[in-house]
Structure formats: structure tokens, C-alpha cells
Amino acid sequence: MPETSRRGLLFGTAAVSAGALLTACTSNEPKTKEPAANNEPAAPDDKPGKKVTIGFAGPQADHGWLNAINENAKSRAGKYSEVTLEITEGSNDTAAQIGQVQTLINKKVDVLVILPADGKALTQVGLQAMKAGIPVINLDRVFASPQAYRCWIGGDNYGMGLNAGNFIGERLKDKKNAKVVELAGLDNLELTKQRSQGFADALKNYPNIKRVARQAADFTVESGQAKMAQLLQAQKQFDALWNHDDDQGVGALRAIQQAGRDDFLMVGGAGAKAAMDAIKADNSVLKATVLYPPTMAASAIDLARALGQGKGVGGMSELEIPASITLYSAVVTKDNVDEYLPTGFS
Amino acid sequence: MTQPVSPAQRHQQDTPAATPAKTPARQPARLGLRPDVRNLSLLGVLAVLVAVGGFTRPDQFLDSGNLQLVLTQASVIGVVTVGMTFVITSGGIDLSVGAIVALASVWATTLATQEYGFAGILFTAVVVGLACGLVNGLLIAYGGMVPFIATLAMLASARGLALQITDGKTQIVTVESVLDLGIPDAYVLGIPPLVLVFAVVTVVGWLLLNRTTFGRRTVAVGGNAEAARLAGIDVRRQRLYLYLLSGLCCGIAAFLLVVLSGSGQNTNGNLYELDAIAAAIIGGTLLSGGRGTIVGSVLGVLVFTTITNIFALNNLQSDVQQIAKGAIIVAAVLVQRRTARDGAT
Numbered sequence: 140m141p142e143t144s145r146r147g148l149l150f151g152t153a154a155v156s157a158g159a160l161l162t163a164c165t166s167n168e169p170k171t172k173e174p175a176a177n178n179e180p181a182a183p184d185d186k187p188g189k190k191v192t193i194g195f196a197g198p199q200a201d202h203g204w205l206n207a208i209n210e211n212a213k214s215r216a217g218k219y220s221e222v223t224l225e226i227t228e229g230s231n232d233t234a235a236q237i238g239q240v241q242t243l244i245n246k247k248v249d250v251l252v253i254l255p256a257d258g259k260a261l262t263q264v265g266l267q268a269m270k271a272g273i274p275v276i277n278l279d280r281v282f283a284s285p286q287a288y289r290c291w292i293g294g295d296n297y298g299m300g301l302n303a304g305n306f307i308g309e310r311l312k313d314k315k316n317a318k319v320v321e322l323a324g325l326d327n328l329e330l331t332k333q334r335s336q337g338f339a340d341a342l343k344n345y346p347n348i349k350r351v352a353r354q355a356a357d358f359t360v361e362s363g364q365a366k367m368a369q370l371l372q373a374q375k376q377f378d379a380l381w382n383h384d385d386d387q388g389v390g391a392l393r394a395i396q397q398a399g400r401d402d403f404l405m406v407g408g409a410g411a412k413a414a415m416d417a418i419k420a421d422n423s424v425l426k427a428t429v430l431y432p433p434t435m436a437a438s439a440i441d442l443a444r445a446l447g448q449g450k451g452v453g454g455m456s457e458l459e460i461p462a463s464i465t466l467y468s469a470v471v472t473k474d475n476v477d478e479y480l481p482t483g484f485s
Numbered sequence: 486m487t488q489p490v491s492p493a494q495r496h497q498q499d500t501p502a503a504t505p506a507k508t509p510a511r512q513p514a515r516l517g518l519r520p521d522v523r524n525l526s527l528l529g530v531l532a533v534l535v536a537v538g539g540f541t542r543p544d545q546f547l548d549s550g551n552l553q554l555v556l557t558q559a560s561v562i563g564v565v566t567v568g569m570t571f572v573i574t575s576g577g578i579d580l581s582v583g584a585i586v587a588l589a590s591v592w593a594t595t596l597a598t599q600e601y602g603f604a605g606i607l608f609t610a611v612v613v614g615l616a617c618g619l620v621n622g623l624l625i626a627y628g629g630m631v632p633f634i635a636t637l638a639m640l641a642s643a644r645g646l647a648l649q650i651t652d653g654k655t656q657i658v659t660v661e662s663v664l665d666l667g668i669p670d671a672y673v674l675g676i677p678p679l680v681l682v683f684a685v686v687t688v689v690g691w692l693l694l695n696r697t698t699f700g701r702r703t704v705a706v707g708g709n710a711e712a713a714r715l716a717g718i719d720v721r722r723q724r725l726y727l728y729l730l731s732g733l734c735c736g737i738a739a740f741l742l743v744v745l746s747g748s749g750q751n752t753n754g755n756l757y758e759l760d761a762i763a764a765a766i767i768g769g770t771l772l773s774g775g776r777g778t779i780v781g782s783v784l785g786v787l788v789f790t791t792i793t794n795i796f797a798l799n800n801l802q803s804d805v806q807q808i809a810k811g812a813i814i815v816a817a818v819l820v821q822r823r824t825a826r827d828g829a830t
Contacts, residue, residue, distance in 0.1 A: 413657055
């Protein structure tokens with residue numbers, strides 16, 4: 140192709156202009172920018188104290204909840220003038236994350252907050268930090284050894300299932316032979332098993348309710364749509380649905396809409412903003428969601444700051460912070476959604 | 486794309502019959518309507534699956550709603566597989582299809598793109614797909630890179646870019662005209678629009694592979710690239726077109742996925758490359774190139790989708806599903822081998 144053909148020229152021009160048009164289309168800035176999900180008041184003890192440098196290492200923020208974790212940590216740290224946050228590039232690779240934590244240790248930060256991509260695999264580096272005299276706040280995914288952290292704070296997967304099951308149980312307790320369907324998350328994660336176990340245990344309190352089907356999606360919208368479509372085809376009639384995760388819930392709701400079904404009650408999980416908006420609007424089957432709050436990252440920053448300044452937690456009588464904090468998986472319904480909406484993530 | 490044969494081409498046009506003959510040590514490509522024995526055996530597998538589904542869950546499996554469901558679920562990966570079949574037939578591989586679907590779907594659903602409505606979303610999805618295909622094609626055809634490496638690089642970059650655009654967030658589509666395409670009101674004579682697109686892509690793909698010079702060149706390049714070059718085929722340009730075609734299919738699939746899920750997410754299209762390659766191979770397309778069948782690929786996709794459907798209807802859990810899926814793939818290929826050998830002698 141030595142000669143420049145007219146067709147080539149035309150095609151080239153078209154390609155360039157299409158490219159120019161497209162690059163303008165990557166923007167995701169909403170018309171009205173909302174503040175990050177962290178509007179609740181700072182801890183009671185928010186007088187500036189001793190300077191603290193907090194190192195933060197988390198996994199790659201490749202979905203909404205993890206992204207909210209980062210945002211919560213950053214915005215909380217920004218509220219304290221004496222806190223400096225050293226945040227690493229998130230990584231899902233165990234080796235890479237170990238390297239990042241070691242870098243933070245070498246930088247001699249005062250306190251480390253670590254959300255491991257894999258809790259067990261990062262235990263050693265947690266131990267290493269503790270031995271180097273840097274206390275570790277272990278966020279959510281727990282290390283294999285309690286020696287690897289000074290304090291663990293995280294969500295309650297079993298509690299999520301329990302609360303979802305009890306909420307559905309109360310709604311259906313007067314209904315004979317009620318049928319419940321479960322759309323689980325990624326089945327090869329332990330947390331999915333814990334959520335399902337909690338859900339099953341809660342339903343045992345209500346002998347009139349039977350779980351008739353369970354399918355596992357993989358936390359993506361696409362899988363949520365696909366699995367929910369199959370569940371709806373398999374179960375022509377049921378009374379309630381618990382979906383483990385609001386991200387895949389976007390797809391599940393789409394499948395429900397496509398199937399034209401509205402004869403049941405749906406409860407979500409995690410607490411995405413889209414889900415809370417739907418609960419508030421009350422125009423779909425989604426009536427509630429059980430939280431797995433990303434605000435735990437903000438709390439972890441508070442704990443790290445308290446640790447760095449040698450203080451306890453405001454509102455508790457102990458002189459130091461606790462060793463372990465399990466967060467409550469609150470059920471968000473139309474009645475209380477306004478309180479929780481600022482914590483919803485997208 | 487459907488008219489790649491340029492009259493201005495300096496190379497002497499090969500006569501249609503000459504090309505397959507120039508691919509030594511291979512069966513000539515099937516050009517007629519005569520059904521391939523491999524396709525027949527795959528149809529048999531599908532029939533067995535339908536029987537199993539109908540037997541285990543007669544009430545849910547054998548109704549029109551379920552047929553719509555299976556075909557709809559098949560349409561996104563089906564369109565990708567048609568493009569993949571061309572690439573594999575030419576002796577190449579495209580590992581980036583899933584990532585391109587992800588990138589095209591998130592690019593098409595940013596708030597900025599959604600401002601332009603239906604046309605903006607469709608245009609963006611298709612053009613992003615084409616652009617990725619163009620980069621793949623240029624790297625492979627003119628940059629001399631091995632397809633495996635070039636498309637692996639595209640896989641990484643496109644996923645990265647998709648993550649950068651979304652920032653890990655789920656982008657919800659609010660354009661009504663796009664959303665409406667996915668609900669029953671939009672069905673044409675009971676056929677979902679997504680399935681119609683899938684059908685059109687299949688027919689066009691079949692015609693392109695079996696009834697045009699473009700298709701014969703694809704087979705020739707896959708059979709023996711050097712022989713094809715000596716026969717006067719511009720092998721590099723042909724390769725460029727093929728990756729463009731695969732990119733185009735990914736763009737279309739991304740649009741279908743946006744319609745289906747009402748959103749764009751950087752995790753979209755997860756492992757599509759494996760699903761598409763598996764479907765094409767099960768269908769009877771040679772991984773080493775030189776022979777491809779669109780009908781087989783589509784049957785392969787339908788087999789996979791039907792298996793998933795039957796498992797879900799029977800409420801089998803994902804561990805059982807995965808084990809059985811692997812076993813069924815092996816069984817299908819073994820049956821197919823046997824039938825093909827018996828049929829050939």
C-alpha cells in the first residue's frame with residue numbers, strides 16, 4: 140500500500156474525528172458533585188494533638204465498595220490537621236502488596252492501616268511491622284495471627300446474613316409455606332459461605348419459611364443479571380429474595396424488570412447508593428439492604444490516630460483502643476434510609 | 486468491512502477455487518451447504534441437553550420464556566465468538582475480547598457519553614471496539630508481534646483503562662431508549678432484539694466466511710500463510726481486517742451487554758476470551774487455523790448456555806456446575822472426534 144488512496148484519507152479523517160469525539164466521552168463528572176461518603180461528625184475527641192503519620196495499604200479499588208474504602212480513609216484523614224496519610228497504590232497481588240507495606244515500614248510511619256488483598260498471605264508482613272514497633276490496624280480481612288495486628292476492625296458477614304434473614308422472616312412470618320430465594324456472591328470466598336450460613340440460621344427461626352433456591356453470582360452486574368434471570372425462570376412464584384451484594388443487585392433488578400416480576404420482596408447487601416436510592420424511591424421490589432459499611436475505613440483512621448497519640452476511643456472508659464471491633468450490619472429500609480444515604484457508595 | 490476486496494489492489498486476484506487448493510496437507514474448506522459432521526454431532530449434544538432439561542424440569546425448561554432466556558444469555562458471548570472464529574480460522578488468537586467488551590461498555594456508559602443518548606452509546610461502543618481491534622491488527626500484521634502477546638497486552642491495557650474510566654464504580658444507564666430495548670415490550674414477534682442482533686451477526690458471519698473472497702482468504706491465511714502470500718493474498722492486510730472484525734464484534738457485544746445489564750462496569754466480559762475460544766473449538770474450528778465454522782461456533786455457545794441454564798433451573802451450586810461443565814466439554818469433544826473420524830472414512 141504505497142499510494143495514499145482517497146479511501147484511506149477519508150477513512151483516516153473519520154477515524155481521527157471519531158477519536159476526538161470519543162476522548163471527550165470518558166468524563167464521569169456528575170453535574171452536581173456530591174461529597175465523599177463521610178458526612179458523619181468526626182470522633183468526639185477531634186482537638187488536634189500530636190502529629191501522626193498513618194500508612195494505608197489496600198487492594199486495588201476495582202469495585203465500588205473498595206473505592207469507597209479509599210475515599211473514606213482519605214476524607215477522614217483530611218479532617219485532622221495533625222494527621223498525614225501515606226496511601227499506597229492499591230494492588231491485588233500479594234507480593235506487590237507485601238512490598239508496599241515494607242516500603243511504609245521503611246518510611247517509619249507511626250501507625251499502619253492494612254486492608255490485605257488476602258488476609259492470610261499478608262500475615263508475615265503484619266508481624267514484621269509489629270516487630271519493627273509500628274502498630275497495625277487490620278482492616279476487614281483478618282490476618283492469620285493476632286500477633287500481626289494491634290487492632291482488627293471489620294464487617295460481619297455472618298451478621299449480614301443473619302439480619303437479612305431475620306428481616307425477611309419478620310415480614311413473612313404470617314405467611315404459610317413462604318418461599319425464599321438467595322442470590323449469593325462469589326462462591327469461592329469464605330465470606331459468601333459465612334453470609335449464607337447466617338441467612339440459613341436466621342431462617343431456622345421461622346419454620347413456615349423455606350429457602351427453595353440458591354445461585355451464586357460473582358459480584359458483577361453482568362453475573363447478577365444472568366443468574367437472577369435463571370432464578371426467575373426456575374421459580375415461578377416466591378415471596379422474598381436476598382441478594383448478597385448491591386453491585387450485582389443492579390443486574391438482578393434489571394433481570395427482574397425484564398421478567399416483569401413484582402410479586403416478591405427483595406433485600407440487598409453492602410449498601411450501595413443506587414440500592415439506597417431505589418429503597419427511598421420505593422418503586423421496585425427492593426425494600427431493604429443490609430450494610431457492610433465502608434465507613435469502617437474512616438473508623439480505622441480514627442483508631443490509628445488514637446493509637447498514634449496514645450489515647451483511647453472517645454465514649455469508652457478504657458485508656459487504650461480495643462483489640463477487635465466487629466461492625467453491625469444494620470438493615471436499611473425506607474424508614475431510616477435518609478440517615479444512611481450519605482454512606483452509600485457507587 | 487463486508488467489502489474488503491478492493492478493485493484497486495495491485496495483486497492479482499486469486500480465483501475462488503485456487504486458494505483452498507494452495508493449502509497443502511489439509512482438507513479443503515467446506516464451501517457448500519452440506520452440513521459438517523461435527524456440527525451434526527454438536528446438534529446431537531444439544532439435543533441430549535434439551536432432553537435432560539426437559540426431563541428434569543419440564544415446567545420451567547420447555548417454555549418460550551426459557552427459550553428467550555437462553556438465546557438472550559447466548560447473544561453477547563455469541564457475537565464475540567463469531568469474531569473470534571474468524572481470527573482463529575486465520576491461525577490467530579484474540580485474548581483481548583473480554584477486556585475490549587469491558588472497555589467499550591464502560592466508555593459507552595460514562596455520564597458524558599450518555600448525554601448523547603442512544604446513538605452516542607451505540608457509536609461509542611462500536612468505535613471503541615474497532616479502535617482496539619485496529620491496534621491489535623496493526624501490532625500483529627505490521628508490527629510483527631505474535632497474536633498471543635499483542636492481544637495479551639491489549640487485555641491488560643484495556644482492562645486498566647476501563648478501571649481508570651469507571652474508578653471502580655458501576656455506571657448505571659439512564660437513557661430510556663437503550664433500557665427499553667431489553668424489556669419484553671421491545672420483543673419483535675416474541676424475539677428479543679438482542680437475539681435478533683445475534684442472528685444477524687451469525688448470518689453475516691456465515692456469508693462472509695463461506696461465500697466471499699474475504700472468507701476464502703481467511704481460510705487460506707490460516708491454512709498456510711506463506712502459500713497464501715505466494716498466491717497473491719496480502720496476508721498482512723487480511724490479518725489487520727480480521728482483528729478489526731473481532732474488535733467490531735466486541736463493540737457490538739458491549740452494546741448488547743449494556744442493554745442487557747442496564748449498566749457498564751469494568752468487570753464486564755470477564756473471561757469471555759476463554760468462553761469464546763472454547764465455543765469455537767468445540768464447534769469444530771481448528772485452533773491451528775485453516776478451518777472454521779460459524780454454525781459450529783454458534784452451536785458451541787448454545788451448548789454452554791444451555792448447560793448453565795439447566796444447572797440453574799435444577800438449583801445446582803457453582804462447584805457442581807464447574808465440575809460438570811469441564812466433564813461435558815471433554816465428552817462433547819470426544820464424541821465429536823469419533824463422529825468426525827467415522828464420518829471422514
